[in-house]
Amino acid sequence: MSINTIPIADNHRxxxxxxxxxxxxxxxxxxxNSHPRVxxxxxxxxxxxxxxxxxxxxxxxSELLRYAWQTDNEFTIATSGTGSSAMEAAFAxxxxxxxxxxxxxxxxxxxxxxxxAGRYGADVRCLEVTWGEAFTLEAIRQGMxxxxxxxxxxxxxxxxxxxxxxxxxxxxxxxxxxxxxxxDTVTSLGGVPLHVDAWGLDIAYSGSQKCLSAPSGVAPITFxxxxxxxxxxxxxxxxxxxxxxxxxxxxxxxxxxxxxxxxPMHLFYALREGLRLVAxxxxxxxxxxxxxxAEAFWAGLEELxxxxxxxxxxxxxxxxxxxxxxxxxxxAVSRRLLTEYNIEIAGGLGDLAGKVWRxxxxxxxxxxETVAVLLxxxxxxx
Amino acid sequence: MSINTIPIADNHRxxxxxxxxxxxxxxxxxxxNSHPRVxxxxxxxxxxxxxxxxxxxxxxxSELLRYAWQTDNEFTIATSGTGSSAMEAAFAxxxxxxxxxxxxxxxxxxxxxxxxAGRYGADVRCLEVTWGEAFTLEAIRQGMxxxxxxxxxxxxxxxxxxxxxxxxxxxxxxxxxxxxxxxDTVTSLGGVPLHVDAWGLDIAYSGSQKCLSAPSGVAPITFxxxxxxxxxxxxxxxxxxxxxxxxxxxxxxxxxxxxxxxxPMHLFYALREGLRLVAxxxxxxxxxxxxxxAEAFWAGLEELxxxxxxxxxxxxxxxxxxxxxxxxxxxAVSRRLLTEYNIEIAGGLGDLAGKVWRxxxxxxxxxxETVAVLLxxxxxxx
Numbered sequence: 149m150s151i152n153t154i155p156i157a158d159n160h161r162x163x164x165x166x167x168x169x170x171x172x173x174x175x176x177x178x179x180x181n182s183h184p185r186v187x188x189x190x191x192x193x194x195x196x197x198x199x200x201x202x203x204x205x206x207x208x209x210s211e212l213l214r215y216a217w218q219t220d221n222e223f224t225i226a227t228s229g230t231g232s233s234a235m236e237a238a239f240a241x242x243x244x245x246x247x248x249x250x251x252x253x254x255x256x257x258x259x260x261x262x263x264x265a266g267r268y269g270a271d272v273r274c275l276e277v278t279w280g281e282a283f284t285l286e287a288i289r290q291g292m293x294x295x296x297x298x299x300x301x302x303x304x305x306x307x308x309x310x311x312x313x314x315x316x317x318x319x320x321x322x323x324x325x326x327x328x329x330x331x332d333t334v335t336s337l338g339g340v341p342l343h344v345d346a347w348g349l350d351i352a353y354s355g356s357q358k359c360l361s362a363p364s365g366v367a368p369i370t371f372x373x374x375x376x377x378x379x380x381x382x383x384x385x386x387x388x389x390x391x392x393x394x395x396x397x398x399x400x401x402x403x404x405x406x407x408x409x410x411x412p413m414h415l416f417y418a419l420r421e422g423l424r425l426v427a428x429x430x431x432x433x434x435x436x437x438x439x440x441x442a443e444a445f446w447a448g449l450e451e452l453x454x455x456x457x458x459x460x461x462x463x464x465x466x467x468x469x470x471x472x473x474x475x476x477x478x479x480a481v482s483r484r485l486l487t488e489y490n491i492e493i494a495g496g497l498g499d500l501a502g503k504v505w506r507x508x509x510x511x512x513x514x515x516x517e518t519v520a521v522l523l524x525x526x527x528x529x530x
Numbered sequence: 531m532s533i534n535t536i537p538i539a540d541n542h543r544x545x546x547x548x549x550x551x552x553x554x555x556x557x558x559x560x561x562x563n564s565h566p567r568v569x570x571x572x573x574x575x576x577x578x579x580x581x582x583x584x585x586x587x588x589x590x591x592s593e594l595l596r597y598a599w600q601t602d603n604e605f606t607i608a609t610s611g612t613g614s615s616a617m618e619a620a621f622a623x624x625x626x627x628x629x630x631x632x633x634x635x636x637x638x639x640x641x642x643x644x645x646x647a648g649r650y651g652a653d654v655r656c657l658e659v660t661w662g663e664a665f666t667l668e669a670i671r672q673g674m675x676x677x678x679x680x681x682x683x684x685x686x687x688x689x690x691x692x693x694x695x696x697x698x699x700x701x702x703x704x705x706x707x708x709x710x711x712x713x714d715t716v717t718s719l720g721g722v723p724l725h726v727d728a729w730g731l732d733i734a735y736s737g738s739q740k741c742l743s744a745p746s747g748v749a750p751i752t753f754x755x756x757x758x759x760x761x762x763x764x765x766x767x768x769x770x771x772x773x774x775x776x777x778x779x780x781x782x783x784x785x786x787x788x789x790x791x792x793x794p795m796h797l798f799y800a801l802r803e804g805l806r807l808v809a810x811x812x813x814x815x816x817x818x819x820x821x822x823x824a825e826a827f828w829a830g831l832e833e834l835x836x837x838x839x840x841x842x843x844x845x846x847x848x849x850x851x852x853x854x855x856x857x858x859x860x861x862a863v864s865r866r867l868l869t870e871y872n873i874e875i876a877g878g879l880g881d882l883a884g885k886v887w888r889x890x891x892x893x894x895x896x897x898x899e900t901v902a903v904l905l906x907x908x909x910x911x912x
Binding site: 154156157158159160161162163164166167168169170171172174176178179181182187189190191192193194195196197199201202205208211212214215218220228229230231232233236260263264266267268343346355357363364365385386387388389390391407408409410411412413414415417420421424427428430431432486492494497 | 584768769796799
């Protein structure tokens with residue numbers, strides 16, 4: 149049959165109403181609600197991906213990310229994908245086949261790192277502790293001596309457990325071993341104290357939809373000088389095109405800027421606004437707000453007879469795991485909060501499935517009023 | 531220095547005004563302007579990536595994509611990245627190291643296919659013709675016989691040249707050779723006649739920001755049964771996590787849906803609206819509108835003494851390459867259109883750099899009024 153006479157089939161031609169999404173209060177593991185100003189920014193007019201006005205937006209995003217991360221790293225950009233795409237960018241660029249990568253696995257995202265590093269040919273070694281615990285510096289030191297890795301990968305803020313991994317002392321340890329320090333900061337950037345340069349992180353990445361209060365779909369990543377040296381001296385091509393740091397670098401900072409992909413500009417407008425809110429508020433004030441909000445929530449949990457899963461000294465303010473009391477159907481509680489109160493909280497993942505709820509108080513949602521509505525609704529449902 | 535006493539540096543703490551982007555008329559190679567209804571849909575409230583209401587949106591997007599592509603393929607989704615991410619998804623999933631991939635290179639995006647397929651270990655072979663020409667069925671048949679590829683990759687709508695590659699007869703040829711037919715439809719889906727099933731395409735992908743009139747950042751992709759069989763029978767793991775069809779399939783159609791990444795839901799709201807507009811208008815009407823708009827533009831070019839680069843029988847309606855007349859500074863013309871008229875057109879890429887302008891009349895912008903403003907502005911500038 150000639151192309152011009154092929155009939156058009158209508159069997160998939162849905163007739164749909166205008167979109168109508170419920171007004172959720174997003175207190176799960178992310179996405180979190182964006183600040184209202186972010187939506188206003190997001191629908192600024194579309195421009196081309198090499199328009200001089202868009203290049204200025206990219207530069208502003210880079211600079212504001214440097215502030216949020218406390219880094220002078222020149223290579224500080226956002227990938228055109230979600231936080232997991234930035235995790236993949238981290239491994240795809242610095243790992244060569246056969247490299248030993250030591251991953252601290254104390255939750256779901258550590259496991260994901262193992263999966264990704266393996267897909268890029270790494271000889272993956274694991275450090276493990278129970279989900280809900282952090283690694284001691286001593287345990288990491290022993291792991292480094294045993295495995296002699298080229299990359300040490302840790303999750304600063306484990307979204308699956310609510311653990312904050314202390315990073316003190318790792319910079320020196322990694323430099324002694326000529327090892328890169330790669331850290332997941334998806335649930336900490338913009339909400340939890342984090343100093344990329346002072347802590348000596350060589351690679352860090354994050355997401356837009358957690359403590360930065362923007363929609364998901366673009367994901368910050370920064371490579372320090374030691375990481376860039378490793379990338380430039382690779383013996384093998386980077387086995388990924390879309391997340392390729394060399395090609396992304398030419399788009400973000402080349403002279404002239406070289407086309408790589410058609411950036412999702414509206415998400416960059418949104419991220420710029422989320423980061424602008426961080427700069428306006430100030431990091432010290434923002435970290436303090438997240439901490440104070442979390443403490444108010446923890447006090448309220450205690451009143452309800454509920455217990456956080458993670459000890460206070462390594463507990464994240466941005467994400468709290470709450471133990472499900474004996475005899476309570478965790479999923480039924482989440483479902484009632486969603487359907488009766490429009491509140492989303494998350495269930496446990498992996499080893500903690502069914503055992504905890506996960507409550508995120510991130511960015512715009514790290515406010516006393518969101519804590520109040522959640523505590524009251526929880527009290528009514530339980 | 532203890533973590534709590536590290537001072538916060540303010541050297542990157544920019545103080546910025548509210549975002550203010552110029553109201554461009556986007557008549558380049560994409561992004562195109564979105565339909566106004568798309569922006570209204572895009573800022574519907576955020577919900578979780580596993581919220582039942584979002585899963586419904588995903589299902590609707592899949593079904594409307596089946597209509598737009600004229601396919602019954604169950605695996606019809608959108609990746610959470612731009613069109614280039616979908617190109618990478620296509621190769622990453624169906625190519626195993628050592629597979630022979632025959633790529634038709636008659637423009638920039640064919641070259642990109644060569645690059646990507648190579649990063650996944652393919653033994654890449656090329657068919658080449660001059661930029662601005664298409665491949666004949668006979669040339670492709672000879673290439674198939676010479677190279678015996680496992681995958682034949684072609685660009686249906688070459689955005690760098692404006693060529694529409696005829697696809698008649700390839701289905702039979704590829705089946706005879708037990709070869710998958712992989713086709714880039716970035717600049718054709720929703721604007722140019724395209725029948726995935728009737729033409730026997732095994733893998734097709736596209737972008738959201740061309741003829742679908744939505745912002746960039748999510749990218750349709752469809753795998754037919756022969757492609758899925760190849761994926762399921764791989765001997766090696768898929769060397770990509772974010773674009774992994776198995777993991778994406780569990781998120782888009784698993785029972786229950788399995789978390790993979792935090793979908794950029796606002797871009798999916800936007801894509802749903804763009805696709806809803808396609809279904810409302812109807813494919814036949816939409817293809818005819820693109821053709822009629824392009825013909826009006828071509829007639830106007832002739833009046834201005836300008837010549838399309840591509841012969842009419844293989845010329846795309848969605849993207850026209852216009853030859854730069856002798857003695858004219860192509861970049862200066864584009865710059866004046868941008869700064870004086872807020873009109874973006876694109877320059878030539880690769881072999882056609884400096885030799886052509888590229889004019890896109892796509893989706894919402896395939897209208898007589900956009901042709902009118904461009905023709906008048908061109909007349910004034912030239």
